[in-house]
Amino acid sequence: MSQYILRRLMIAIPSLLGISVVLFVVLALAPGDPFSELATNPNVPPEVQAALRTKFGLDDPIYLRYLHWLVAMAQGDWGFSFVSRINVDTLILQRLPTTLYVVGSSQLLALLIAIPVGVYAATRPYSLFDQLANTFAFIGFSLPTFFTGILFILVFSVKLDWLPFVYTDLPGSGIKWALEMIRQAIMPVMVLGLFQAASMTRFVRSAMLDVIRLDYVTTARAKGLGQAKVIVKHVMRNAMIPVVTLIALQMPAVFGGAIVTEQIFRIPGIGSLLISSILANDTPVVMAVTFVFACLVVLFNLIADVLYGWLDPRISFR
Numbered sequence: 514m515s516q517y518i519l520r521r522l523m524i525a526i527p528s529l530l531g532i533s534v535v536l537f538v539v540l541a542l543a544p545g546d547p548f549s550e551l552a553t554n555p556n557v558p559p560e561v562q563a564a565l566r567t568k569f570g571l572d573d574p575i576y577l578r579y580l581h582w583l584v585a586m587a588q589g590d591w592g593f594s595f596v597s598r599i600n601v602d603t604l605i606l607q608r609l610p611t612t613l614y615v616v617g618s619s620q621l622l623a624l625l626i627a628i629p630v631g632v633y634a635a636t637r638p639y640s641l642f643d644q645l646a647n648t649f650a651f652i653g654f655s656l657p658t659f660f661t662g663i664l665f666i667l668v669f670s671v672k673l674d675w676l677p678f679v680y681t682d683l684p685g686s687g688i689k690w691a692l693e694m695i696r697q698a699i700m701p702v703m704v705l706g707l708f709q710a711a712s713m714t715r716f717v718r719s720a721m722l723d724v725i726r727l728d729y730v731t732t733a734r735a736k737g738l739g740q741a742k743v744i745v746k747h748v749m750r751n752a753m754i755p756v757v758t759l760i761a762l763q764m765p766a767v768f769g770g771a772i773v774t775e776q777i778f779r780i781p782g783i784g785s786l787l788i789s790s791i792l793a794n795d796t797p798v799v800m801a802v803t804f805v806f807a808c809l810v811v812l813f814n815l816i817a818d819v820l821y822g823w824l825d826p827r828i829s830f831r
Contacts, residue, residue, distance in 0.1 A: 518815065525811045532807045533586075537579045540796045569593070582800070592797030596790070601801045605783065611682070612782035614694075615701050616771050620763065622706030623713055628756075630710075631717025635725060636744060646714060653711025658704050662777040665700045676700050680780040701778045705771050709763065716759055720752040754821055761817035765809035 570578050585592065591601040634643040670678035677697045683690060724730065725748050733743050772784035779785075783802060790798035 518819070521815050521818070525815070529804075529808060529811060533583065533804055534579065536800060536803050536807075537582065538575060540800055541575050541578065543794075543796075569595075586804075591801045594790075594795055594798050596793045596795045596798075601797050604786065604798065605801065605805075608781060608783050608786050611680075611780060612775075612784065615680070615698050615775075615780055615782065616705060618698065618702045619705030619709065619771070622702060623709035624760070626706070626710035627713030627717055631714045632721055632744065632749060634714070635718045635721030636740075638722065643718075646718070650711045650714045653707055654715075656708075658708050658771070658774050659777060661708065662701070662704045662774055665704060666777075669700060678778065680778045682781060701771075701774050701780060704777075705774050713756070713759065717752070717756055720755050721748060724748050724752040757817050757820050761813040761820075762810070764813045765806055 566572050570581055573581075582592070589602075591605070593599075594601055594604050597604050630646050634640075634646040637643055666678040669676045676699055678700070680697050680701065683693055683697075725744075730743060730747055733747050734740075738747075771782075772788055774780070775782045775784040776788065787799065787802050789795075790802070
């Protein structure tokens, strides 16, 4: 397995280099200038503007700027934010805990709902429970998060006044602070979790139905194994292989943030940072966030491939 992982990592290096080239060129050719505010500010002398552009290499050719960025990134220097006036890695680390807390909780909620509901619905196809689960699943992933987010705000914040509709960084500590943090995260976690659970439920049900009809499942039942043991040991383990793929592709979103939901609830996470950086032409931040997201996609695909071998011993790492 170690040779397989090493080989996959070696393959990932040129892929990430290609992704970084495309991202850098697109951002470099995009309209706008990160120092546009300085150019229109009469209090900043022209020589200071020229010195700053020279310092950050904004007037260098694209290939030279890319090489400087690549060398700095390899050394752990993610760049400097032109808008926030701090290092990019510091800025991202300030936003990352909030994103992990809110978006990570929503992913966990989605798994806790989708797997048991999808498995139970597949074991009783076309029953009342299955029809209700399918109906709510279709409704869940048909409604966009910006609609359900606004609906939750109108009901639970405006009408009932139960939950705050703006997420803020609350100072303090202790039980009261923890309860308030949970209280303000309930709505964004529910909006994201229910949306993701709807699509996952359909996926789990479909994967279970594909496996539950196979001959070896019938043989296991003929040997006298109980229904629960057949489902858990023989059906779920093989049915989870495509589900692992879906989860692996969604996991980078935990770090990338939920852009729409973070904007609705004013969550100071990675998603809102990416949007504000794009609007302000803060290219170092945009480049760092998108490149890290690409790295996470490659990493979680590798993790999914390793999990395939654990779920199905017939899969060999060659």
